[in-house]
Amino acid sequence: MIEPGLVRETESKLYVRELAYLFLLFSFKDAHRLIFDTLSRFTEGVTQNKYFQNLKEKTLTNVKPYPLLFGIILFKYVPFDQIKMLGLFFMLYSINQISDFVSNGVERLQRTFWNAIMPPSKAQYGRSSERGSWITFVFFLVILMYIAWWLPSVTNFTKAMQISRIIVLVCAFSILAISLNLHTGITGMTNFGVIFFAGIGAITLGILTVPEDRPGGHGWSPFFGLIAAVLVSGVAGWLLAYPTARLRMDYFAIVTISLGEILRISMRAEPLLRAGTGTTAIGIQLYKLPLHDWWESTMDKSVGEWFNLTGTGAEVQDAPYTVLLAAIALISLFLIWTLVDMMLSSPWGRILRAIREDEEVTMHHGHDVFRHKATSLAIGAAIAGFGGALWAWLNMSILDDFINPVKSTFLIWAAFIVGGRANNRGMIIGAFIIVLTEFVFNLMVVARGDIDSIFHEGVAGIDEFFAWLILDVLGTVSSDLSIIEPFGSLEPERLEMQLVYLKLVMIGLVIVVSLLLSERGLLPEVPKRPDDPRPNPEQPSFERRTE
Incomplete structure (x- = not known):
């Protein structure tokens, strides 16, 4: 309940009455026509003025006006x-000479680097060549692994849990991104429902592997439950192709x-x-985990001693089950990655790429486009079902929030866009970036109340900026009551940003920045290029004839 005495002002500052008078004025057609005709004649006269045209041409030649204006606002x-x-950066970026100099320097540096490690015939393609793509993949992978290891943790035990969870999530998201890449990047079917197939796989696995003595359980082993989950997801993908594959x-x-959304509801x-669960509880719980009993009976203590997983005290603790799950996830990702790459290197993969480029031309060459699209949809759905099962093992419960588009579809698509279309190596890098972003923001939430955390000052700065934005910027056009209602106070110390929403904004910025740096993603597609049969490919491919 808000006390009336806490509200300094309840009247809005948006000048509602003045705006109402303005709209009333515009409601008269003669006044509306007079105002806009006057503005049109004025702008037309200005744009046709030669002095203005020369000034505009010179300005656009030297600076980018919008980044310059934005930078000035931020800086001042x-x-x-x-x-x-940041404002100073935008101001420097707006100067064409500086931005061109930097971009040309970076381009020359890249060209020098690729020429140093590859023959000139391959170096011209850079990251789009097979070797260049692998080098870029290893480069980003090492950096991301270092960041994951750098994330703060209290003890060796919590560090093991943190790293193992990161590995499982990266593998699960990579598998889901590979599924999306097969549908969208290779075949050209824009699929926003990859979480549907992942959800089918997770639900099938969960229901079948819940013990028989629990409500709704069937008592299957996790291995056979996983096979059933993959098969059911694949069949769902194949059946979905019949009513949808011919759609635009x-x-x-x-x-x-x-x-x-239908599955989530x-x-x-x-x-x-x-x-x-109980008779009224929602979701699937208490299902069996792969090799869980074997791990707890024979391996957890030994692994804890091998890695010296000490807790808050000096005693060594048993290794968590997520360590075993991380090993299973890594093996699964490697096998799926290898299998998909083998399929895409076959003639079938070339047919899928042809369908992506032009269905009619592919059909005229005698290929059954519908059958190939249905096969792609089924295989990708089966892969997504496997990823959903792996994700369910990590969560140890399956709830409707598991299929929330903001927490699943959006993140998978972010990994797809950032990593690079039609490149499975890019799917892994993109998934790694998105998962690390999630973990960093989770640590920032904890750091808000922990002054010893390395993220504490950063979170405090974010809250300070948020309070300034609400009180000093938005507060100039809104009433105090409109601020107190959602935030409960006008005191800057009590205005805190919800980091969940900031995380989504940051993931969106990651997508935008990656596309600005490379519109095809960090690891673009590597097209198949035949080797040059000439002994010296650097030499011209023709000889001058003498008559």
Whole structure:
């Protein structure tokens, strides 16, 4: 309950009355026509003025006006040093000579690097060559592994849990991104419903592997439950192809994203999609985990001693089950990655790429486009079902929030876009980046109340900037009551940003920045190029004839 005495002002500062008078004025057609005709004649006269045209041409030749204006606003009006530095960066970026000099320097550096490690015939393709793609993959992988190891943790035991969870999540998201890449990057079917197939796999696995003495359980082993999950997901993908494969890509995307929502809502309402819980509880719980009993009976203590997993005290603790799950996830990712690459290197993979480029031309060459698209959809769905099962093992419960598009589809697509279309190595790098972003923001949430955390000052700075934005910027046009209602106070110390929403914004910025740096992603597609049969490919391919 808000005390009236806490509200300094309840009247809005948006000048509602003045705006109402303005709209009333515009409601008269003569006044509306007079104002806009005057503005049109004025702008037309200005644009046709030769002096203005020359000034505009010279200005656009030397600077980019919008980054310059944005940089000036940040540098002059935002009272934070970090934001001022960002404004200075935009101001420097707006100067064409500086930006061209930097971009040309980076391009020359890249060209020198690729020429030093590859023959000139391959170096010209850079990251788009096979060797260049592998080098870029290893480069990003090493950096991301270092960041993952650098993330703070309290003890060796918590570090083991942290690293193993990162590995499992990276593998699960990589598998889901590889599935999306097969559908969208290779075949050209814009699929926003990859979480639908992952959800089918997770639900199938969970229901079948819940013990028989629990509600809704069938008592299957995790291995056979995984096989069933993959098969059911693959069949669902094949059946989905019949009503949807001939749809245009935008309609296909709408259908697939709606299927994920249907499955999520069904988990809330359908009793058949509940197992291992009470009669009224939602979700699937208490299902069996692969090799869990063997791990706890024979290996957890030994592994804990091998890695010296000490807790808060000096005693060595048993290794968590996520360590074994991380090993299973790594092996699974390697096998799926290898299998998919083998399929895409076959003639079938070339047919899928041909379908992506032009279905009609592919059909005229005698290929059954529908059958190939259905096969691609089924295989990708089976892979997604495997990824969903792996994710379910990590979570140890399957709830409707598991299929939330913001926490699944958006992140998988972010990994796909950042990594690079039609490149499975890019899917792994993109998934790694997204997972690390998730973990960093989770640590930032904890760091808000921990002054010893390395993220504490950063979170405090974010909250300070957020309070300034709400009180000093938005507060100039809104009433105090409109601030107190959502935030509960006008005191800057009590205004805190919800980092969950900032995380989504940052993931969006990661996508935008990666596309600005490389519109094809960090690891672009590597097309098949035949080797040059000439002994000296650097030499011209013709000889001058003498008559």
